[in-house]
Amino acid sequence: xxxxxxxxxxxxxxxxxxxxxxxxxxxxxxxxxxxxxxxxxxxxxxxxxxxxxxxxxxxxxxxxxxxxxxxxxxxxxxxxxxxxxxxxxxxxxxxxxxxxxxxxxxxxxxxxxxxxxxxxxxxxxxxxxxxxxxxxxxxxxxxxxxxxxxxxxxxxxxxxxxxxxxxxxxxxxxxxxxxxxxxxxxxxxxxxxxxxxxxxxxxxxxxxxxxxxxxxxxxxxxxxxxxxxxxxxxxxxxxxxxxxxxxxxxxxxxxxxxxxxxxxxxxxxxxxxxxxxxxxxxxxxxxxxxxxxxxxxxxxxxxxxxxxxxxxxxxxx
Amino acid sequence: xxxxxxxxxxxxxxxxxxxxxxxxxxxxxxxxxxxxxxxxxxxxxxxxxxxxxxxxxxxxxxxxxxxxxxxxxxxxxxxxxxxxxxxxxxxxxxxxxxxxxxxxxxxxxxxxxxxxxxxxxxxxxxxxxxxxxxxxxxxxxxxxxxxxxxxxxxxxxxxxxxxxxxxxxxxxxxxxxxxxxxxxxxxxxxxxxxxxxxxxxxxxxxxxxxxxxxxxxxxxxxxxxxxxxxxxxxxxxxxxxxxxxxxxxxxxxxxxxxxxxxxxxxxxxxxxxxxxxxxxxxxxxxxxxxxxxxxxxxxxxxxxxxxxxxxxxxxxxxxxxxxxxxxxxxxxxxxxxxxxxxxxxxxxxxxxxxxxxxxxxxxxxxxxxxxxxxxxxxxxxxxxxxxxxxxxxxxxxxxxxxxxxxxxxxxxxxxxxxxxxxxxxxxxxxxxxxxxxxxxxxxxxxxxxxxxx
Numbered sequence: 001x002x003x004x005x006x007x008x009x010x011x012x013x014x015x016x017x018x019x020x021x022x023x024x025x026x027x028x029x030x031x032x033x034x035x036x037x038x039x040x041x042x043x044x045x046x047x048x049x050x051x052x053x054x055x056x057x058x059x060x061x062x063x064x065x066x067x068x069x070x071x072x073x074x075x076x077x078x079x080x081x082x083x084x085x086x087x088x089x090x091x092x093x094x095x096x097x098x099x100x101x102x103x104x105x106x107x108x109x110x111x112x113x114x115x116x117x118x119x120x121x122x123x124x125x126x127x128x129x130x131x132x133x134x135x136x137x138x139x140x141x142x143x144x145x146x147x148x149x150x151x152x153x154x155x156x157x158x159x160x161x162x163x164x165x166x167x168x169x170x171x172x173x174x175x176x177x178x179x180x181x182x183x184x185x186x187x188x189x190x191x192x193x194x195x196x197x198x199x200x201x202x203x204x205x206x207x208x209x210x211x212x213x214x215x216x217x218x219x220x221x222x223x224x225x226x227x228x229x230x231x232x233x234x235x236x237x238x239x240x241x242x243x244x245x246x247x248x249x250x251x252x253x254x255x256x257x258x259x260x261x262x263x264x265x266x267x268x269x270x271x272x273x274x275x276x277x278x279x280x281x282x283x284x285x286x287x288x289x290x291x292x293x294x295x296x297x298x299x300x301x302x303x304x305x306x307x308x309x310x311x312x313x314x315x316x317x
Numbered sequence: 318x319x320x321x322x323x324x325x326x327x328x329x330x331x332x333x334x335x336x337x338x339x340x341x342x343x344x345x346x347x348x349x350x351x352x353x354x355x356x357x358x359x360x361x362x363x364x365x366x367x368x369x370x371x372x373x374x375x376x377x378x379x380x381x382x383x384x385x386x387x388x389x390x391x392x393x394x395x396x397x398x399x400x401x402x403x404x405x406x407x408x409x410x411x412x413x414x415x416x417x418x419x420x421x422x423x424x425x426x427x428x429x430x431x432x433x434x435x436x437x438x439x440x441x442x443x444x445x446x447x448x449x450x451x452x453x454x455x456x457x458x459x460x461x462x463x464x465x466x467x468x469x470x471x472x473x474x475x476x477x478x479x480x481x482x483x484x485x486x487x488x489x490x491x492x493x494x495x496x497x498x499x500x501x502x503x504x505x506x507x508x509x510x511x512x513x514x515x516x517x518x519x520x521x522x523x524x525x526x527x528x529x530x531x532x533x534x535x536x537x538x539x540x541x542x543x544x545x546x547x548x549x550x551x552x553x554x555x556x557x558x559x560x561x562x563x564x565x566x567x568x569x570x571x572x573x574x575x576x577x578x579x580x581x582x583x584x585x586x587x588x589x590x591x592x593x594x595x596x597x598x599x600x601x602x603x604x605x606x607x608x609x610x611x612x613x614x615x616x617x618x619x620x621x622x623x624x625x626x627x628x629x630x631x632x633x634x635x636x637x638x639x640x641x642x643x644x645x646x647x648x649x650x651x652x653x654x655x656x657x658x659x660x661x662x663x664x665x666x667x668x669x670x671x672x673x674x675x676x677x678x679x680x681x682x683x684x685x686x687x688x689x690x691x692x693x694x695x696x697x698x699x700x701x702x703x704x705x706x707x708x709x710x711x712x713x714x715x716x717x718x719x720x721x722x723x724x725x726x727x728x729x730x731x732x733x734x735x736x737x738x739x740x741x742x743x744x745x746x747x748x749x750x751x752x753x754x755x756x757x758x759x760x761x762x763x764x765x766x767x768x769x770x
Binding site: 034037038041042044045046048049050051053056059061062117120127159163165166167171172174175176177178180181182185251254255256259268269272284287288291292295 | 354575630727733747750
């Protein structure tokens, strides 16, 4: 075997080495940057935190001790509002407080009712967000709207709705409407319009334009083209994104609830801050089961709607 | 749209019954779903009592709050004292008895803040205040109000449409629209004038740089004469900006930094931990059902215990601050990334792995050269995607006590008087999210060589 050392071969080799070393430089530079940024961030986070990481670490699970109820059945009693044997008149063991009576003897336990409230906040916001996002998305799609300014305007509008912090909207309406679920609905809906609108117009832009062409040839106007040409093909995807959004909104309305928007989030925050351990565990258990349930249900429905088509980026918000 | 005659439609329908029967059923489903949604929304209207809550809302105040986002009010108060008209300002105002805004003119000054006559320009009108008499002009209309001290307020002649008296001899409110209002009472006159913009945004009234034009400030900063002997003028200016009493720039930026750090560190650590765990969870990489299932259920658990619960938990453990936020994002996203990563791993192309294996590479090297090059761009691009969305989440969990700008934002909103600070922080957050969104989009495009959405 002879070793070729022609000029061409040498230059190829040199170029290859240059490329490889530049690549290595980028990788090492990127990694070094990441390590520096991470170290700086950690130092900054630790410095500006109320408790220092290494001081607090041994006490990390002190809180868990405070979370253990006096016996395992307490959790069930708290969850189903049954009277507790430890009842001493304080709020801590007064589980029957807050029952929602439907008839004389039939009641919905307090936390189940609050969970239903949170689920309804999420569902209403998803429906409102779906309706408005649906109306807006066609105006932002480049294959349906030729006016650049309109598309630009609608897209920026949706971006602002999406990026606008939810707690600010909730806080504003809490100040205007006083405490309750409606500020939470408004906050989550506004965010949902932006988030779903973005997903939707991307689906519309990937739609098959041949039905639209046919309708245009038959002289259809713009709403007819959208309704008969585009909507039937994008609807399964829209619905499936909306279901994905529902999962996110259940979580979001829990969080908004914790800052005053009512529902399960509020009672969870109160119960943690007052160290009502059995109540806290009951709420966490209920929340966990609900979220798992909603996720499973939505996954099942999405599979029915669009088959096994994967959504690459989970939350999409 | 070209339509077919009914006879033609019927003929076609008769020839292809299957096609039309199917679409009928579909149509019916559509209507039923629509009806169901409407019925549900009616239920929700009743359940949340939306109608009555909206009707009882304090909508008047909403307009003021919204106006506060982009404008500010100056509120001098003029009392009819024994020595003359005494002008006062709210406690934290930039003005005091020696310093008056330029739209307030004191005539016949007897001592600081006490005058015989005060003239003010408000919007397109003006107000002249003298002991016992207030003359307000708006456009071509004028109203003269006579005041007998401590007793009655009465207008000479009928009131114009822009002035209002609640009760006979009671106080008169003169409105200048958006620009402000003047409330004339028997013992004092309350003036509110609204201006566009943010008041004292750079320097507060206690700073030596307050009220100076940009050019003056620049020349002061570069001059050698020190305003305060212990520090240079530039340092003093910077210090004054950071410690601006009303806007608290230093604190806002620190809190914003905390939020950014929460999202960044949380996302990076979650990616680093999820990376090895995803290999254990992927059933084509680790051929052990028990290990797969344990890892996958762990991911589900981390993801389904909400970020809120983790945030409340770690706030108790670490105290309020970014450490709690970092931990909350880290725990939730380890679950999310683990799930996404393991799904990506289960979808890889097996031929590369086989190729590496066939040349006798050790198992670790098979993963390194057969699997990682395929999935790394996907992993990184998913992490980048969540980095941007976590910046938003970090704002929200901050409000429940995990620190950062969320908490500051929440505190500013609770006072109901600092809406301009809320606007400032919202703008900062929007800017950060916008920048991160673009950086993450750019990096993802570079990584995957195409537009990833």
